[in-house]
Amino acid sequence: MAHINNPMEIYKLLNGSNCRACNEQTCLAFAVAVFKGRKPIGDCPHLEQDVIDRYGGNVEKPNTVDEYKAEAIEKLKQRISSIDLSMAAKRLGAEFSEDTLRIKIFGKSFSVDAKGNLSSEAHINAYMVVPALNYILNGSGKAPQGNWITFRELSGGPPRFAHFQKRCEEPLKRLADTYTDLFKDMLEIFDGKKIDSDFGSDISIVLHPLPLFPIMVCYWRPEEGLESSLHIYFDSSSDDNLDIESNYTMNEGIALMFEKIALRHVT
Numbered sequence: 001m002a003h004i005n006n007p008m009e010i011y012k013l014l015n016g017s018n019c020r021a022c023n024e025q026t027c028l029a030f031a032v033a034v035f036k037g038r039k040p041i042g043d044c045p046h047l048e049q050d051v052i053d054r055y056g057g058n059v060e061k062p063n064t065v066d067e068y069k070a071e072a073i074e075k076l077k078q079r080i081s082s083i084d085l086s087m088a089a090k091r092l093g094a095e096f097s098e099d100t101l102r103i104k105i106f107g108k109s110f111s112v113d114a115k116g117n118l119s120s121e122a123h124i125n126a127y128m129v130v131p132a133l134n135y136i137l138n139g140s141g142k143a144p145q146g147n148w149i150t151f152r153e154l155s156g157g158p159p160r161f162a163h164f165q166k167r168c169e170e171p172l173k174r175l176a177d178t179y180t181d182l183f184k185d186m187l188e189i190f191d192g193k194k195i196d197s198d199f200g201s202d203i204s205i206v207l208h209p210l211p212l213f214p215i216m217v218c219y220w221r222p223e224e225g226l227e228s229s230l231h232i233y234f235d236s237s238s239d240d241n242l243d244i245e246s247n248y249t250m251n252e253g254i255a256l257m258f259e260k261i262a263l264r265h266v267t
């Protein structure tokens with residue numbers, strides 16, 4: 001029996017055409033119905049038999065969620081406890097007072113104490129914690145240069161590029177194709193800014209996952225004979241402020257977060 005952690009894992013097996021042959025409005029709604037056991041996966045007539053065989057029984061939902069990276073977080077917290085947080089704040093566009101570093105993550109205020117504990121009124125998940133602690137530990141403080149480059153052009157980017165496309169860009173593209181509020185949500189939740197990019201995209205938004213680490217998300221709508229596309233760009237200073245693993249983790253977290261938000265709208 002296949003292990004399924006969330007409806008998105010089923011959604012990724014579907015062709016995304018929203019043809020409604022399964023009697024659901026969208027592929028996303030069908031994925032949720034299968035995950036909740038309301039529909040058998042074989043109700044989608046477009047799936048290959050081997051996929052139906054693999055996922056045809058009741059899907060098994062193992063314990064999941066954010067125990068993920070707990071060990072990495074503990075190690076980073078230990079390292080934070082040995083650095084001068086006031087110096088790190090000066091370097092990284094953060095503030096420091098009462099033994100606490102205050103930093104904006106996606107536009108929201110977070111505090112980091114001398115033991116590396118992150119706190120905020122906003123929701124905190126592991127996908128943010130690891131990059132934020134690495135940024136505080138290793139970010140050089142280099143200011144953004146205003147030149148956008150691809151993940152592949154970052155140091156250490158080429159070997160991970162295919163994964164980055166699959167786990168970060170493609171899920172967002174598929175969401176943007178079907179969930180029309182995606183960019184509105186991104187702007188609101190992450191305090192982002194809509195811009196006119198030089199890349200001719202239909203929608204371009206800039207987000208600040210960390211103060212000196214902006215990203216730009218560009219989306220091109222489908223046109224006659226052409227599929228839609230979505231790409232995430234990075235400032236050319238990115239390598240100086242965040243390592244490639246943290247960058248990947250953060251973007252994967254963004255994709256997962258918006259998949260969950262989109263799912264809430266169809267359940």
Ligand code: SF4
Binds near residue numbers: 030
């Ligand atoms: S799940 Fe399958 S049948 Fe249902 S809308 Fe998507 S492609 Fe069509």
